[in-house]
Amino acid sequence: MCLAIPMKVISTKGNTAIVDLDGVRRQIDISLVSKVKIGDYVIVHAGFAIQKLKKKDAEETIALLKEVNSEIHR
Amino acid sequence: MKYIDSFRDTNAIRGLVSKIHSVAGKIGKEIVLMEVCGTHTMAIARAGLRQLLPENVKLISGPGCPVCVSPNSFIDKAIAISELKNTIVTTFGDMYRVPSGNGSLEKQHSKGARIEIVYSPFDAIEIARRKPENNVVFIGVGFETTAPVIASVIKYAKQEKIKNFLVLAGNKIIPPAMEILVSDVHHHLDGFICPGHVSVIIGSKPYEIFPEKYNIPCVISGFEACDILQSILYLLEMIAGMEKISVKIQYTRCVDPEGNIKAKKIMNEVFSVCDSEWRGIGLIKSSGLAIKDEYKQYDAEYMLDVSVNISHDRSGCICGDVLKGIKSPVDCIFFKKVCTPENPVGPCMVSSEGTCAAYYAYEK
Numbered sequence: 001m002c003l004a005i006p007m008k009v010i011s012t013k014g015n016t017a018i019v020d021l022d023g024v025r026r027q028i029d030i031s032l033v034s035k036v037k038i039g040d041y042v043i044v045h046a047g048f049a050i051q052k053l054k055k056k057d058a059e060e061t062i063a064l065l066k067e068v069n070s071e072i073h074r
Numbered sequence: 075m076k077y078i079d080s081f082r083d084t085n086a087i088r089g090l091v092s093k094i095h096s097v098a099g100k101i102g103k104e105i106v107l108m109e110v111c112g113t114h115t116m117a118i119a120r121a122g123l124r125q126l127l128p129e130n131v132k133l134i135s136g137p138g139c140p141v142c143v144s145p146n147s148f149i150d151k152a153i154a155i156s157e158l159k160n161t162i163v164t165t166f167g168d169m170y171r172v173p174s175g176n177g178s179l180e181k182q183h184s185k186g187a188r189i190e191i192v193y194s195p196f197d198a199i200e201i202a203r204r205k206p207e208n209n210v211v212f213i214g215v216g217f218e219t220t221a222p223v224i225a226s227v228i229k230y231a232k233q234e235k236i237k238n239f240l241v242l243a244g245n246k247i248i249p250p251a252m253e254i255l256v257s258d259v260h261h262h263l264d265g266f267i268c269p270g271h272v273s274v275i276i277g278s279k280p281y282e283i284f285p286e287k288y289n290i291p292c293v294i295s296g297f298e299a300c301d302i303l304q305s306i307l308y309l310l311e312m313i314a315g316m317e318k319i320s321v322k323i324q325y326t327r328c329v330d331p332e333g334n335i336k337a338k339k340i341m342n343e344v345f346s347v348c349d350s351e352w353r354g355i356g357l358i359k360s361s362g363l364a365i366k367d368e369y370k371q372y373d374a375e376y377m378l379d380v381s382v383n384i385s386h387d388r389s390g391c392i393c394g395d396v397l398k399g400i401k402s403p404v405d406c407i408f409f410k411k412v413c414t415p416e417n418p419v420g421p422c423m424v425s426s427e428g429t430c431a432a433y434y435a436y437e438k
Binding site: 001002003004029031032033034043045046047048050051053054055057058060061062064065066068069070071 | 223272301
């Protein structure tokens, strides 16, 4: 039930935003997250953004995964 | 930003599995890791991760599905409310079919009660606006991920002076339930895979009690195959003594150590911590959320006059033990025979994220 999915912010208006996932768009509440901008990815649960997805951290994790892979094949 | 494929990359999975086998081999003895999130339970089963792990690493599921841990008494209250005149019950879809001894919201619906499934509690507010002659009651279940959402909606209803919207408060807090499991002497656990989206809200601090008091490592994990395998590897490295036993965040792209401060603030504004009953475990101190006095006019239990007959579990159903991780769904005499997703006997088969439903769909 704690399912939450990353969706891309298309537009914002006050406490609400329109978000998109593969062409599916819906209005969500963004009052629980600070400074939401167009183009951000937010984690959406039950019609609310509960956090912004941090690009830098995602890339760091991916880099770590690549490292594990190359260690194994060394 | 196409990240999903990177977290499902088969080469990365191979690399992680190989490292896991090497560390587990060094440990030697049996290691039991528990996940306490229904979304993890489903992700592990769907990706077939159990089959990739060494024989001495066992993954078990804990009380991670909020619908499943809601006790009969809570469902009985929802059923009793649905029988009131001029009342519309609104609920997340997961709760709709969960049975108690008195039936389910689905059965009430078929008998003529007004039940509506909603995606967000905001949808319930909209129904309340459109139908001012009715009381619209939202069945408020969920862990810390969902509690701030429900708190926001209650606060919004107050600001907008919406008077016919009510919440049956059944939100729960997960770390106290985890502590009950580790302090049980009959229950051996070596590590926790902590829930990613609960932790988006609460951060990593509430889990610190586990390494500090019980010497049990915790890793807050994401939901893709690579996330979960990396979390298992981190746990094994701590158990093997290669790293200090602590709370680690693997799901760094979404979780900050301090959590979501705004969400925690609104949760504390609307709810106060109370004792709460969990299916299979019983009453757990400080594990639930009650609506504060300032918002009492939105508390369905306080405002509505309902008489509730508390029902009992169907004898033989072992959902309670499955939720504690003591038994597996395959230990149940009903599993796959009389208990199926179409005709569920217990809540762990009903919920799309229940342990029995995950085993039914994906495990051998």
